[in-house]
Amino acid sequence: MSGPKGVQCKHIAEEPILRLLRSFDGKWATWRDTDLMPTVVPAFPAGTPAKVVMAKMASLIRRGLVDGCTCGCRGDYVLTDRGAEWPRRRYGA
Numbered sequence: 001m002s003g004p005k006g007v008q009c010k011h012i013a014e015e016p017i018l019r020l021l022r023s024f025d026g027k028w029a030t031w032r033d034t035d036l037m038p039t040v041v042p043a044f045p046a047g048t049p050a051k052v053v054m055a056k057m058a059s060l061i062r063r064g065l066v067d068g069c070t071c072g073c074r075g076d077y078v079l080t081d082r083g084a085e086w087p088r089r090r091y092g093a
């Protein structure tokens with residue numbers, strides 16, 4: 001899937017997304033650009049279309065790194081245990 005600027009899911013780094021979710025400490029995050037609840041938007045390149053954000057999150061959910069909903073509602077993304085371990089193991093953070 002690609003957006004108007006050619007941003008594609010597979011080109012988006014997942015490490016910043018997983019780190020950001022970890023910083024929310026179990027609070028649910030959304031794909032929307034909002035101040036009302038935690039959001040994953042700051043972990044994406046500026047201007048990433050919402051549908052690409054949602055598709056990227058869906059791929060992380062499929063891989064078991066993130067829990068949440070892919071139906072187009074607010075998402076309610078949280079890290080799974082596996083997602084919490086993944087960047088630490090891979091990057092030593």
Ligand SMILES: [Zn+2]
Pocket residue numbers: 069070071072073074075
């Ligand atoms: Zn939903």
